[in-house]
Amino acid sequence: MDFEDRSIVVTGAGRGIGRALVHAFARRGGRVCVVDVDSAAAERVAAEVGGVAVTCDVADPEAIIAMIERATASHGPVEILVSNAGFAAGALSGPTLADDALWQRNWDVHVMAHLRAARAVLPEMQRRGEGWLVNVASAAGLLSQIGDAPYSASKHAAVSLAQSLAIEHGHEGIRASVVCPLYVATPLLGYDDDHPEGRPHERVLTAEDVAGAVLQGMDEDRFLILPHPEAGEFLRRRAEDMDRWISGMQRVRDRVWDDGTPVDLGALHRLI
Template sequence: MFAGRTALVTGGGQGIGRALARALAAEGMRVCVADLDPALAQAAADEIGGAATSGDLRDPEAIARMVHEAESALGRIDMLVSNAGFALGAVAGPTSAPDQQWQDSWDLHVMAHLRAARLVLPGMIARGEGWLVNTASAAGLLSQIGDAPYSATKHAAVSLAQSLAIEHGDDGIHVSVVCPLYVATPLLGYDADRPENRPNDRVLTAAEVAACVNDGLHADRFLILPHPEAATFFQRRAEDTDRWIHGMRRLRRDAFAEGIPADLGDLHRKI
């Protein structure tokens, strides 16, 4: 299905992005790996025989340059995987995060995908086919305790993906949004290739998430849930939001019973 096609994977130097680049290359795709860190991008690209580009996706000019370099290397972009993201946490509450953290979250989790899509969509539409894949989070369907900037912007990322699917589905554009719960990546303090210290089986490896994404793309699914239980939580929230919020408050009290966690890596082990 994807053999001979091309993909640009942002945030592809490590974690889920690198696992996705590997999985797509294994499908026979030619992949350009983009990352903030040029060394990580190049190492990931070398591993799969792909191309590399780097830059800060919060910067519109950097996005334009990276897309241009990817197109120069690949000829065209059949699939855009907007995977780059970050989470600093706001464990003391939503108002504890400074404006810049909120702005950076918005620029990276929402605007970066929109700006890159603006550049690749015309070619995809002209060819009558293309794939837009956004790595969001179950936080975009539910909420992440201790990181309101992440949750709010991941909600927006899911909404943007829905709009792209609605507006461009008839143009032959396939849109998917990936919403995992906890994943053993550097974002949570793990070595993605050696996640032996996972606290439980609910913390998936990046490779497990990539395999789920691959299955979802082949099935042409919009909502890809590596953790199936996220669908149950989402349904419960929709059916009785007040009850769901009370439940999340209990979960927060339990997680904070010994004081405010040091960071997100510490917090996720308590939930």
């Protein structure tokens, strides 16, 4: 994939995977619009790569339209859209005890934001006969994360949406990819963005590792991008025997909550 002079938008780009993607695209010659709800973070990353910063809460439909308009005015029609913004709040007491507001926020950020951003850029991509929609989901969208049902459910929906975009628009020259990492050393899991030391095992990748996997996946024209290849094996096992997989996950949950007290979401990955 040639990223030289491509107009690229990355949401959730003020830190973590988004920031690493911005730098990776910029190194390949892309002109990047850095989008984040945190204005200072967006400005800082944009200054690092000579990009354009846009403040946007992707849960706001009007803000998404304004963001795409700003990106288009700065760099021309968007050729690559990376919908990366996300969050994890945890629902450690179980799916039914998470309130409606948390479920709705997950849906708005992890599903509707992808849809609305794609809706805003698709007409121009269709006119040109090319474009790329990259949805950053999670391995929780292929499996399920213990202690965060709203996150897992919305990430499953994000994977499904990406599949539909690929199916419905592939004949128009528009590609779609979905990125499903396992654990990544970002502030989401309590790691310092600049110094992600103390990673407990090899399954915890850096944001730069994930960004590299994304660009490699795009170079290879892949739909499903797995920075952690083992996630594909876990998915295969689940598909082969769902009951056995659920039983295994129940045992993992029992081990994590061995004294009946839910652990902190940020520490959960260290115990699995």
